[in-house]
Amino acid sequence: MSFDAVKCTVEYKDGWYYITMTIRYLDGNGNLIGMAPVSASVEKGTPAEMRTQLVAILKPLIDNIVDRLKDGQLGKLDLVDNITAQVNTYLATKT
Numbered sequence: 001m002s003f004d005a006v007k008c009t010v011e012y013k014d015g016w017y018y019i020t021m022t023i024r025y026l027d028g029n030g031n032l033i034g035m036a037p038v039s040a041s042v043e044k045g046t047p048a049e050m051r052t053q054l055v056a057i058l059k060p061l062i063d064n065i066v067d068r069l070k071d072g073q074l075g076k077l078d079l080v081d082n083i084t085a086q087v088n089t090y091l092a093t094k095t
Contacts (some may be wrong), residue, residue, distance in 0.1 A: 027087055
């Protein structure tokens with residue numbers, strides 16, 4: 001079993017980078033078991049600052065998604081709500 005990220009996009013608007021991707025959960029033969037969306041926003045800064053922000057946001061989100069996909073919660077609506085809440089909580093610390 002493995003995970004990968006697909007459909008990754010980065011958009012820049014009004015001083016922020018918006019990153020979206022889909023995390024896929026695959027069986028040993030490469031067949032899709034489940035998938036879930038991930039999105040995050042980081043304020044424009046130096047490459048090192050933006051990497052630090054992305055790791056701070058995406059690592060816990062991706063860990064959460066991996067755990068939930070393994071548990072059979074294959075991208076249910078509560079997962080999307082949880083991701084949105086975590087990103088918004090992080091962004092609130094930046095304003």
